[in-house]
Amino acid sequence: MMSREGITVMKIRTLGRHVREGVKNLNRNGWMSFASVSAVTFTLFILGVFLILAMNVNYFAKSVEKQVEIRVFMADLTSKEDLQKFEQSVRNMPTVESVEFISKDEGLKQFKESMGDKAYLFDGLEKGNPLPDSFVVKTKLPQDTPAVANQIKQMKSVRSLNYGEGTVEKLFAATDTVRNVGIAFIIGLGFTAMFLIANTIKLTIVARRREIEIMKLVGATNWFIRWPFFVEGLLMGVTGALIPIILLAVGYYYLLDAIHSSFEASQLFNLLPLFPLVYQVALALLAIGAFIGIWGSLVSVRRFLRV
Amino acid sequence: MIEMFDVWKTYPNGTNALKGINIRIEKGEFVYVVGPSGAGKSTFIKLMYREEKPTKGQIFLGGFNVSRIKERQIPLVRRSIGVVFQDFKLLPTLTVFENVAFAMEVIESNPKQIKPRVMDVLGLVKLKHKAKMLPSELSGGEQQRVALARALVNSPGIIIADEPTGNLDPETSWEIMKLFEEINQRGTTVVMATHNREIVNTMRKRVIAIEAGQIARDEQRGDYGYED
Numbered sequence: 001m002m003s004r005e006g007i008t009v010m011k012i013r014t015l016g017r018h019v020r021e022g023v024k025n026l027n028r029n030g031w032m033s034f035a036s037v038s039a040v041t042f043t044l045f046i047l048g049v050f051l052i053l054a055m056n057v058n059y060f061a062k063s064v065e066k067q068v069e070i071r072v073f074m075a076d077l078t079s080k081e082d083l084q085k086f087e088q089s090v091r092n093m094p095t096v097e098s099v100e101f102i103s104k105d106e107g108l109k110q111f112k113e114s115m116g117d118k119a120y121l122f123d124g125l126e127k128g129n130p131l132p133d134s135f136v137v138k139t140k141l142p143q144d145t146p147a148v149a150n151q152i153k154q155m156k157s158v159r160s161l162n163y164g165e166g167t168v169e170k171l172f173a174a175t176d177t178v179r180n181v182g183i184a185f186i187i188g189l190g191f192t193a194m195f196l197i198a199n200t201i202k203l204t205i206v207a208r209r210r211e212i213e214i215m216k217l218v219g220a221t222n223w224f225i226r227w228p229f230f231v232e233g234l235l236m237g238v239t240g241a242l243i244p245i246i247l248l249a250v251g252y253y254y255l256l257d258a259i260h261s262s263f264e265a266s267q268l269f270n271l272l273p274l275f276p277l278v279y280q281v282a283l284a285l286l287a288i289g290a291f292i293g294i295w296g297s298l299v300s301v302r303r304f305l306r307v
Numbered sequence: 308m309i310e311m312f313d314v315w316k317t318y319p320n321g322t323n324a325l326k327g328i329n330i331r332i333e334k335g336e337f338v339y340v341v342g343p344s345g346a347g348k349s350t351f352i353k354l355m356y357r358e359e360k361p362t363k364g365q366i367f368l369g370g371f372n373v374s375r376i377k378e379r380q381i382p383l384v385r386r387s388i389g390v391v392f393q394d395f396k397l398l399p400t401l402t403v404f405e406n407v408a409f410a411m412e413v414i415e416s417n418p419k420q421i422k423p424r425v426m427d428v429l430g431l432v433k434l435k436h437k438a439k440m441l442p443s444e445l446s447g448g449e450q451q452r453v454a455l456a457r458a459l460v461n462s463p464g465i466i467i468a469d470e471p472t473g474n475l476d477p478e479t480s481w482e483i484m485k486l487f488e489e490i491n492q493r494g495t496t497v498v499m500a501t502h503n504r505e506i507v508n509t510m511r512k513r514v515i516a517i518e519a520g521q522i523a524r525d526e527q528r529g530d531y532g533y534e535d
Contacts, residue, residue: 017412211398217390218461219414220382222382
């Protein structure tokens, strides 16, 4: 019988051996390892670009969605009481986030402001303000807007309302499409990288076939044989992730820099800030790199362990 | 001790390699397995170290029911057996010492015990002075001695040899056979498949002849019995 301590010491020592062997494998098959790390780098780079793109599209879509609101115009001569009653009942709808009252006078002021230097044309309208009282209603989920609008339309004292009918539905459909295409691309690229790693490790295993055969014959356990390949795959996956992380971080930094230095561009593109985006992408790429490396190695080894 | 009870082996392509083998090999015996090519010798040998699984029947080896063990336990069975092949199966990039030490490392032996033990068995096969050489720098006989040292280094109770002299000239073959004899005299069971008539007829041992998947003959101090 071995002492408890003996077993622990053995395991740490064995772990050291596996890491050494894994690194040795990488060196021994230098060009093959290089090719496969490059493949992972390339794939993860594209994946990273898509990830950043998808996150920004999502961000943009969210900010556009947030701007979606319902403008409700009330019938003329609606009493203060009715206005309050209306506001209360809209506020009580579970899907509604906020309700803001804009009086006729307030509405005219906003209208004049939006006209800029042509505002003088509307001077004097204050006397017989033709604008109705109105409300701005926002829903908790932008997607609920059409439904809420329909409900409000049926209510008393409402003259008309406007939420960009048609346009809003198209916008939601478009952002959903962009999101789904991005996800599909990312999954497809991830699988490609996995198969590349699996294939490279398979080649290194073929090169070490005799060694594995002898290991099996003298009674090495399957896990003992597997570990170095596991380490090899993990290292390839993680190394393959590091390079695109650096490239993407630096590239995105300069992109933001370029956009912020130009007024027009910064008005047009509202991108996510560098942090925490870089951390999130780095974490995702490292995790995916490690996962595909390990998965690739285990899949390849499995076939060869049936001696 | 090795025991087989009504062991059958049918390969997926339908070949009946073994048809009802019953055998008992005592601890410390030296057994030749002879027979024409393709008669089932190799299958018989492979069943012992569980490279092949019997289709039917029971195999007991050193306290294990080899025909019934779980995948996880195969390494344990293999550690109680040393295997030697016709083509040596040495690792070309490792030195003689490293090739032998490899067998201890991969079963996670205590590293302090590896060096003295490896030098011990290299002494037994008289290759201590070539410990730092690569297999490619050795003659065929010397390479087979390294393979034998590797088979012995974990002190197995049984040595299984598949045509160990098949690639060697007669003189070198005798050197190897003397080593097997010595190992056997130290108490290790030896089971050797061979085509070498001269050796079988000179160094008389128990002979098991396998023909068409069945035991045709089993004699103590038997002879080879075939014309080459």
